[in-house]
Amino acid sequence: MRKQEEKEANGTSKDTSAGTGTSSDGKTDINKEKRKKTEELEKKKVPLYKLFTFADAFDVGMMVVGAVAAMANGMAQPMMTFIFGDVINAFGSGTDQNVLHRVTKVILNFVYLGIASGVASLLSVTCWTITGERQAARIRELYLKSILRQDMAFFDKEMTTGQVIERMSGDTLLVQDSIGEKIGKGLQLTTTFFGGFIVAFVRGWLLALVMLSCIPLIALAGAVVSRIVSTLSTRAQTKYSEAGNVAVQTIGSIRTVASFNGEIRAVTIYDQLIHKAYKSYVREGTATGLGMGLVFMILFCTYGLAVWYGSKLILNKGYNGGIIINIQMAVIIGAMSLGQASSCITAFAEGQAAAYRIFEAIKRKPDIDVLDTAGVVLKDMKGNVELKDVYFSYPARPDHIIFNGFSLNVSSGTTVAIVGESGSGKSTVINLIERFYDPQSGQVLIDGVDLKTMKLGWIRSKIGLVSQEPLLFATTIKENITYGKEDATVEEIKRAIELANAAKFVDKLPNGIDTMVGERGIQLSGGQKQRIAIARAIIKNPKILLLDEATSALDLESERVVQEALNRIMLERTTIIVAHRLSTVRNADTIAVIHQGKLVEQGSHLELIENIDGPYSQLINLQAMHQDKYALPPPDGGSEREIISSRGNSSRHLFNAFAMTHAQDCPDITVTKETDGIDQDPNSVKKKVPMRRLFALNKPEALILLFGSITATVHGIIFPVFSIIISSSIKVYFVIKINTLNSLIKV
Incomplete structure (x- = not known):
């Protein structure tokens, strides 16, 4: 019960888990839905031209220059065959006296072509690299901005933290690769392809037509490989x-994992997913290699056909060796x-698939848009809050009804405590007031105005939220507090720290408000983190204060200090408290008891305990049976009613039962000094990892690596051998006599 209640304090209790899928059945359903969407994503990709959706005018200019340069560079190799054919003719048809002059004259054309190709290549790579980096940076920015503007339903149903990180780090790199230098390379190779065949048809269309027979086969192989690679790459990226x-x-939860000895289980799950990705990439590599x-x-094979047919053309059509070599x-x-x-x-293909996933998130407009102006x-906001005939279920579990005609009214400047068993819908009230979700029916009203019609960013700036386990960012205390108000002055920060009862321990820290708190505030105690969170909530001077189990996770001493801070900040504010410990809300102006999403009882503590069989009294008795510490014996033998009556029911006196007015200040736990960076010797030399260590990591794949190295070596020898074959064909065309040539090509 305690564990469930703690989850509820963070909005992930049974009532919230119904929406977020934290229950076992809900989790299974949501995982199935996410897997289905993932499978759909694997089959979808954007058109190639849509990869440049976020290019600006400068990028367009760079792409135009880069495209022209890439095509010019691509034409260099087909043009080189012209010159090479002339060189062959100069060698083959020249005499001993003039061969050097003829060859030298032709060779200068190689120099001119090389200079032009170098300039074109420089422009192509530079332009496409720059525009690729610019567009990728813009896509990352827009993606993060879009993710941060999404409503909670998006994260409940469609996206996890790991997927967001993978999109940012993995998919954006794939998109960048597909819109950067690879585009220039693709244009260059495409131009070389068309340029080569144009040159071939100009020089001799008969031989070019014969050699053209290989293109359909190459195109078919490329198309099949591209489709296979796209699917496998998407699948691997998903895993x-x-x-x-x-x-x-x-x-992120390493302490919890360690406490339950869950390291091996986590590694096992991680390894299973990595292994699935590994198998997809192995298949992708196999498909690419086969293609x-x-x-x-x-x-x-086509070149062998060309040598044979070229020899026939020399005999029958008057071609010379230079033209044949040029065409081939x-x-x-x-x-x-x-x-x-x-x-x-x-x-x-990979970029198109990755872009679909990213662009879909970028263009997604949430139903609850914090950026909507x-x-x-x-x-003149007063702070009246009303939930009027609300019907609500979380988007991830629409069949699980949380509220069915729920109504609650909180007057300005009063304190209302919401209590009930785990899963009753207490934290859902907080979620609706913060407008993390919208009700399916009914209204949430602020000063009589429907929350849906209000400017979301503005109304959230008027609401302060303190949760059970506050999340601090891995930065300084000052920056954590200014997260509540970006333009806060140092005086405002110190004032918020004082109101939060945190000044004493902050002053003792080595760097004061500039002290780093560590990942998730790990350098601070629970009470210290909570007080920093309170300072962050009140620095914007909210009209409405939401306390979601703000003290339930603390020990008694830390709770006392935090409650004193809460007493200070609750003055003159509308305060809504979600509570599990009923002893902490006895002096609230109104206590609302929720059962199964319905308001079943409402009134002050004194009024509610009059009904000994009522829901509130039953909750008190239940807690008293399970945990004696919830039952606070009144001092000096006075009755509880007398004690409560003497304190009154004003929110100004809330939590006095725990105030311990005469108690001494509890000792604060100070953090150890944390440096802002790692001390490094500026003269130190970075150590390199020995190559033998890298080789040692590859021992399990030694046989595969050996086989791959051998086949790679064989593949590398192919082109030197091919050059020997080319020289032999040239010799056939120029050196061997006609009758010998006839015998060589005779069929």
Whole structure:
């Protein structure tokens, strides 16, 4: 019961878990729904041109220059075959006296072409790299902005923390790769492909037409590989995203994991997801390798056909060796560029799939939009709160009704405590007032104005929230407090610290308000973190204060100090308290008892205990049976009613039962000094990891690596061998006599 109640204090109790999927059945349903959406995402991708959706005018200019330069660079290799053919003719048809002059004259064209190609390549890579970085940065910014503006339903149903991190770190890199230098490379190779065949058809269309027969086969192989790679890449990225979510949850809750010896279980789950991603990438690599192998096989077979048919053209059509070599090299270079484009095609396919996932999140407009500037702004806010005939269920569990005609009225400046058993809907009231969710029916009113019609950012600035377990960011105390008010002055920060009863321990810290609190405030005690959270909540001077189990996780001494701080800040404010410990709300102006999403009893503590069989009295008796500490014996033998009556029921005196007016100040736990950075010797040299250590990590894959190294070596030898074949064909065209040539090509 205690554990469930603590979850509820953070909005994740049974009533909230119905929406967020933290119950076992709900979690299963939500996981199935998320898996279904993931499978749908694996099949979807954006058109290639939509990758440039977020390019501005400067990016367009850079892309135009980069595209022109890439195409110019792509034409360099087909043009080189012209020059190479002339060199072959110069060698083959020249005499000993003039061959050097003829070759030297042609060779200068190589120099001019090299200079032009170098300039074009520089412009292409530079322009596409710059525009790719710019667009990727803009996409990351827009993605994060879009994620932060989403409502809670989005995170309940569609996205996890790990998936957000994976999108930011993994998918954006895939998109950047597909809109950056890879585009320039793709344009260059495409231009080389078309340029090669244009040159070939201009020089000799018969041989070019014969060699063109290889293109459909290459295109088919590329299309199949691209489709397979796109699907497998998306699947692998999804598994990495799930694995990242496991890592985030485990590391973020490392103390809880360690206390339950859950490290091995977490590693096992992580390893299973990584293994699934690994298998997808292995299949992707296999598909890519098979596709490239098919492309090269087709190319070399086509070249064999070209050598044979080129020899026949020399005999029958009057072609010379230079033209034949020119055509063969132009087609081979063009076709090989299509094969080399497989890496670009893979990058485009992965980028298109990743872009779909990112762009869908960017363009998603939430139902509750904190960035929406439209809406009502009250000139003189009083702080009256009313929930009127509210029907509500969480988006992730629409079949589980939380409120069924619930109504509650909180007058300005009063304190209302909401109590009830776990799962009754207490924290849901907080969620609706903060407008984390909207009711399906009914209204949430602030000063008589429907919360849906109000400017969300403005109304949230008027509401202060203190939760059971406050989340502090890994920065200084000062920056944590100014999170509540960005333009707060140092005087305002110190005033908030004083009101939060935190000045004494903050002054003792090594760097005062500039002290780093560590990850999630790990350097501070529970009471200290809670007081910093209170200071953060009140620095914006909220009209409405929401206390969601603000002291239930603290020990008695820390609770006393925190409650004193709460007593100070509750003055002149509308305060709504969600409480589990009934002893902490006895002096509230009104106590509202909720049971199964309905308001079953309401009144002051004295009024409610008059009904000994009422829900409130039953809750008191239940807590008294389970935990004696909840039953506070009145001092000096006075009756509880006398003690309560003497204190009154004003919110100004709330929590006096725990105030311990005559008690001494509890000792504060000071943090150890934390440096802002790691001390480093500026003269120290960064150590390098020995290569043998890296090799040792690959021992399990030694056989695969050996086999891969051997096959890679064989693949590397192919082109030197190919050069020997080319030289042999040239020799056939120029050195061997005609009758010998006839015998070589005779079929």
